[in-house]
Amino acid sequence: MKTVLSSFCTGVAVVTALEPDGRPAGMAVQSFSAVSLDPTLICFRPAHTSSTWPRIRTAGRFAVNILASDQQDLCRRFA
């Protein structure tokens, strides 16, 4: 965890989840950051108006996909 988080200074990530019915949800975020190693905590800040965040929250678990600099198309798709 320390190795992963220490290699991420700033950038864009895509937070993804599967809803209980199997539908995929995902959103591009710039607000991703590390909070603590013990306990293991990260944060991202969804807008109050986000329609995707309630779906991710309902899923109960999510993945954070850190984008590379050549993945702008993917970023646009998830925005």
Ligand SMILES: Cc1cc2nc3c(=O)[nH]c(=O)nc-3n(C[C@H](O)[C@H](O)[C@H](O)COP(=O)(O)O)c2cc1C
């Ligand atoms: C580079 C970039 C960074 C973004 N960062 C955030 C973020 O930190 N929080 C957020 O709520 N939306 C962020 N967005 C916007 C969401 O990706 C976008 O609003 C969302 O996926 C569209 O659906 P929703 O807003 O209804 O959930 C970002 C968009 C882009 C292009």
